[in-house]
Amino acid sequence: MSGKEMKTASLILDRDFAIAPVDERLYSSFIEQLGRAVYGGIYDPGNSNSDENGYRLDVLEKIRALKVPVIRYPGGNFVSGFRWEDAIGPRAQRPRRLDLAWATTETNEFGLHEFCDWSTKAGSQVMYAVNLGTRGLDAARNVVEYANHPGGTYWSDLRRRNGAEAPFGIKLWCLGNEMDGPWQIGQKTAYEYGRAANEAAKVMKWVDPSIELVACGSSAYDMPTFGAWELEMLDLCYENVDYVSLHRYYTNPTHDLKNFLAKSLDMDAFIKTVVALIDAVGGKKHSHKKLNLSFDEWNVWYHSNEQDKQIQAENHWGQSLPLLEDVYNFEDALLVGGMLITLLHNADRVKIACLAQLVNVIAPIMTSERGCWAQTTYWPFLYTSLYGRGTSLRPILKSPQYSSAEFDAVPFVDAAAVEGEDGSLTIFALNRSSDSDFQLSCDLRAFAGLRFDTHIVLHHEDIAATNTEAAPNTVAPVTRHECAQLDGRFTPVLPALSWNVIRFMKG
Ligand code: AHR
Numbered sequence: 001m002s003g004k005e006m007k008t009a010s011l012i013l014d015r016d017f018a019i020a021p022v023d024e025r026l027y028s029s030f031i032e033q034l035g036r037a038v039y040g041g042i043y044d045p046g047n048s049n050s051d052e053n054g055y056r057l058d059v060l061e062k063i064r065a066l067k068v069p070v071i072r073y074p075g076g077n078f079v080s081g082f083r084w085e086d087a088i089g090p091r092a093q094r095p096r097r098l099d100l101a102w103a104t105t106e107t108n109e110f111g112l113h114e115f116c117d118w119s120t121k122a123g124s125q126v127m128y129a130v131n132l133g134t135r136g137l138d139a140a141r142n143v144v145e146y147a148n149h150p151g152g153t154y155w156s157d158l159r160r161r162n163g164a165e166a167p168f169g170i171k172l173w174c175l176g177n178e179m180d181g182p183w184q185i186g187q188k189t190a191y192e193y194g195r196a197a198n199e200a201a202k203v204m205k206w207v208d209p210s211i212e213l214v215a216c217g218s219s220a221y222d223m224p225t226f227g228a229w230e231l232e233m234l235d236l237c238y239e240n241v242d243y244v245s246l247h248r249y250y251t252n253p254t255h256d257l258k259n260f261l262a263k264s265l266d267m268d269a270f271i272k273t274v275v276a277l278i279d280a281v282g283g284k285k286h287s288h289k290k291l292n293l294s295f296d297e298w299n300v301w302y303h304s305n306e307q308d309k310q311i312q313a314e315n316h317w318g319q320s321l322p323l324l325e326d327v328y329n330f331e332d333a334l335l336v337g338g339m340l341i342t343l344l345h346n347a348d349r350v351k352i353a354c355l356a357q358l359v360n361v362i363a364p365i366m367t368s369e370r371g372c373w374a375q376t377t378y379w380p381f382l383y384t385s386l387y388g389r390g391t392s393l394r395p396i397l398k399s400p401q402y403s404s405a406e407f408d409a410v411p412f413v414d415a416a417a418v419e420g421e422d423g424s425l426t427i428f429a430l431n432r433s434s435d436s437d438f439q440l441s442c443d444l445r446a447f448a449g450l451r452f453d454t455h456i457v458l459h460h461e462d463i464a465a466t467n468t469e470a471a472p473n474t475v476a477p478v479t480r481h482e483c484a485q486l487d488g489r490f491t492p493v494l495p496a497l498s499w500n501v502i503r504f505m506k507g
Contacts, residue, residue, distance in 0.1 A: 004496050007436045009399035009413040011427070014446040017394040020348035022418060024069045027385035028127065029358040030297060031115075032076035034102055035323035038110050041359035041367055042118060049371065055118050058372045062365050063122045063358065066378075067385050070172060072127040072296055072354045073115050077101035079177050080133025080185040084143045087111025089162055098317060100185055105317050112147065116168045125171065127214075127296070127354070130204075132176030132196050133186030141203040144173070148208045172212050172352070174296065175200055175237075178219035178247060180229050190229045194236025201240035214294045214352070215241040221248060221270040230277040234291075238281055243294040243352060246274055249362075250335060251302035257331055257463060259404035261432045264338035264414070266406075267298070271346045293349050297356035298339060300332045300377070304362075324361040328375040330475050330497075331463040337380035337499035338430045340388070344416035347392040355381055366469070373472035376465070379458050383477070383501045384428060390420040399438075413438050413494060423506040425450055431494040434463075438494045442502075445488040450504040452490055455480045459498040477501075 031037050042063075045054030074082060078101045086095050087108040094108035112128075119126050128147070130140040142155050147168040149156035156167070175197040179188045188196065193216065201213050215237055218226040230244065248267055252260040271293060278291045303326040311321050328336075336355075343353050355377075359365045364378035399411035415429040425447055431438050444450065458477045465475050494500050 005436045006439060006493075007400060007412070007433070008439045008441060009397065009411075010441040010443070011415055012396040012443040013393050013417050013425070013427075015391070015393065015419055016446070017396070019345065019392040019394050022344065022347045022389055022392050023351040024389055025352040026343055026347065026350065027066070027068060027381070027388070028070035028072065028296075028352055028354045029068045030072040030076070030354040030356040031358050032361060033074045033078045033082070033099070033106060033110075034076060034361050035325065036320050036360040036367070037357055037363070039320035041361075043110050043114065044367075047369060053114070053117070055121060056367065056372070059359055059365060059367060060122055062372055062374065066382055068122065068124045068358070070127045070352065070354070071119055071122070071124045071358065072129065072174065075101070075129055075177055077177060077184060079129045079131050082131050083135070084112060084131070084139065088113060088146070088158075102323060103312050103316055104321055105319050107319065112168075113162060113164055116164070116170075126168065127172040127174065127352075128170050129174035129177055130200065132179060132188075132193070132200060133184055136196055137200040137203050140200040141207050144204045144207040144211065148211070171210065172214070173204060174214045174216070174245065175241065176216050179216045180223060180225040181219040184219075190225065190232035191236070194233035197233065198237035198240050201237060205240065212242040213240070214243040214245050214296065217244045217246050217274060219247055221266070221273070227273070227277060230274065231281060234278065234281040238285055238287060238291065239289060241291065243292050244274060244278055246270060246293055246295045247297035248295075249297070249299055249301035249356075251300070252331070253302060256405055257434065258402060258410075258432070259406055260331060261334055261338060262404050262407040262410040263335060264342045265410060267339055267342045268345065271295070271342070271350060275349050292351040294352040295343065295350050296352060296354040298353060299356050299362050300328065300335055301326060301362045303327055322360070325366070326362050327466050327468070328377045329463065330376055330460040330465045333376035333380055333458060333475060334430060334432075334497065334499055336377045337428070337458065338414060338432075340380055340384040341414050341416040341428050341430060344384075344388060344392045344418065344428065368469050371469070373467060373469055375467055376475040379475070379477050380499055383456060387420070387426040387501060387503060388418045388428065390418045393417040393419055412436070413440060415440070423450070425504040427500075427502040429494055429500045429502065431496060431498050431500070434497050437496050439491050440494055442490045442492070443488070444490055444504070447504065448488070450506060452502075453481065453505040454501070454503040455492055456501040457495060457498050458500070459495050463497065
């Protein structure tokens with residue numbers, strides 16, 4: 001071990017203490033028509049790594065490994081000024097438009113058909129956002145008809161003429177994006193949005209009753225509109241929507257590590273508050289319908305802010321600019337791992353969560369013309385997606401605590417556990433302490449017949465360490481395989497500042 005002081009935390013798990021089955025859509029992600037996410041990211045015609053469609057095969061391979069069930073598209077802020085019809089049909093006839101959200105030029109070379117086709121190759125379903133900023137229910141119902149109606153109508157036949165005989169079958173739709181934000185094209189009051197969302201939802205479901213709809217929650221927990229927004233807009237659209245969205249990005253501008261690593265507690269409070277707000281509206285309405293949460297943007301985002309100001313100042317209306325290209329360090333990976341633990345703790349109400357975003361733009365995967373590499377944050381997302389499927393168990397965890405600038409009673413050790421359908425058990429554990437290794441004394445009496453299989457540790461001595469094209473494996477997990485029978489207790493060591501995956505298998 002590290003030679004640091006050793007402390008102890010304890011964890012009791014029992015398959016009878018279940019939170020909920022984990023909806024695999026918890027491991028979803030997001031690609032916006034922004035920066036180099038699409039152009040130069042997933043789509044790069046002429047690049048030697050691309051196929052005949054222009055899809056980057058090296059990037060597809062990294063995405064497939066993540067097993068991302070759903071990818072949200074095409075925005076984000078972008079969608080609030082987007083005409084979806086601009087990005088269908090013959091490429092040569094597609095209009096070039098100013099994208100006011102990011103002050104860039106959108107060529108529309110890549111659109112709905114390309115994204116649906118590409119998503120199939122990535123092994124993912126599409127979550128499509130409609131524009132409720134500059135547009136409304138008519139454009140919304142038309143795009144549902146275009147995408148999902150089999151044929152014999154204007155929009156569905158246009159899709160077929162454009163090369164897609166079979167419907168795309170998009171099941172998940174977002175009713176706009178961050179509509180209470182002043183940065184949004186067509187910002188709305190809660191009343192304006194609630195009415196617009198309700199009418200759009202109604203007609204979209206009339207076109208295809210099998211779809212599910214996400215209403216925009218307030219764009220952030222700390223927005224002045226938060227809370228009142230949820231209550232008022234849901235009062236207007238509750239019965240016609242299925243999920244409420246949450247968005248949250250964390251920063252560490254003052255390099256306060258203890259406080260930064262505690263930010264997953266804020267995420268937990270945010271989730272619980274939105275659940276309370278939703279259920280208050282449902283209760284007031286005497287509704288039998290229960291709405292769940294779509295945490296469809298979450299991540300760390302701040303490293304690129306200053307750089308972006310300069311890029312935009314120098315390249316007004318540029319194309320495929322390297323915007324929002326945060327280079328993530330080791331401490332970001334620890335927080336992302338902590339946020340995934342929080343999502344698992346709330347698996348009873350959070351049914352969809354999108355790591356924002358997937359390629360180049362605040363992303364776990366970066367590209368250059370030569371190749372692609374995994375940022376530090378790729379690793380916790382990968383392992384939670386791979387092994388965090390099954391039933392989320394309620395961890396009975398005892399850990400020493402600390403206080404930070406914004407948080408009281410922060411446990412040094414945080415953990416979540418998932419029982420897989422194959423009978424496996426996986427513990428995800430974060431050690432937030434920079435001074436102490438922790439022995440995690442796990443009481444696993446309820447899991448007779450399991451054997452310890454693997455301990456994956458993500459750790460680096462330097463919290464500022466990053467992965468780059470030149471040094472892509474600077475921060476990478478280390479895996480220890482071992483086959484040891486359990487006698488009801490297992491005590492792995494969690495190194496100071498580490499994110500861990502501990503797997504137990506049958507037999
Ligand atoms: O993901 C980047 C941006 O963050 C999205 O476009 C917007 O929805 C949010 O503010």
